[in-house]
Amino acid sequence: xxxxxxxxxxxxxxxxQLTAGWIVETxxxxxxxxxxxxxxxxxxxxxxVMFGPAGFAYVYPIHGRxxxxxxxxxxxxxxxxxxxxxEPISGIPVMQGRRGVDDLRRLSTGPSCLCQAMKIxxxxxxxxLTTGISVRIExxxxxxxxxxxxxxxxxxxxxxxKTRRLRYYAAGNQFVSGPLSLRT
DNA sequence: AACGGGATGGTT
DNA sequence: ACCATCCCGTTG
Numbered sequence: 001x002x003x004x005x006x007x008x009x010x011x012x013x014x015x016x017q018l019t020a021g022w023i024v025e026t027x028x029x030x031x032x033x034x035x036x037x038x039x040x041x042x043x044x045x046x047x048x049v050m051f052g053p054a055g056f057a058y059v060y061p062i063h064g065r066x067x068x069x070x071x072x073x074x075x076x077x078x079x080x081x082x083x084x085x086x087e088p089i090s091g092i093p094v095m096q097g098r099r100g101v102d103d104l105r106r107l108s109t110g111p112s113c114l115c116q117a118m119k120i121x122x123x124x125x126x127x128x129l130t131t132g133i134s135v136r137i138e139x140x141x142x143x144x145x146x147x148x149x150x151x152x153x154x155x156x157x158x159x160x161x162k163t164r165r166l167r168y169y170a171a172g173n174q175f176v177s178g179p180l181s182l183r184t
Numbered sequence: 185a186a187c188g189g190g191a192t193g194g195t196t
Numbered sequence: 197a198c199c200a201t202c203c204c205g206t207t208g
Contacts, residue, residue: 082191
């Protein structure tokens, strides 16, 4: 699913402010054999949504910021995909205002930057992303567009299970985070 | 109640 | 390479 989500469109809508972006970078967090996955360690009120049905949002705070995940897999598994970066499509002035920067590359590259740009916070947690109005994921380029080459790497900033190659990205896309070696 | 660590990001 | 910053789960 982390691979499938590349090229899909993430949309948020609050009042008259609409923002959208192509998903270009994701990371998988697996329920079994992955100590970096929150659900592999604990089943607590915070992680409960990860054990619910797929297609719902798991938003959690870290370092005073937010990360946005899509719950995947079967009910009760505890699996999610972190959305790390999107390529801005629309609502760019809104994103620039929220981020306080103009540079497109710094708008929604990195998991917490995209949350700030698209106003994803704790209120988005547990939202249904397949039918949602305020936050939703729509069909996009998908894998039908042959011009997208998806590559994988180890996950960024992860200290446990660090050798697993569970990060996926659209190779060469300028809105992917990390050093050049992890973008090409 | 206190403590420690983390799926960050901006700056040096 | 450094560190501001803050929530959550654990420990006592």
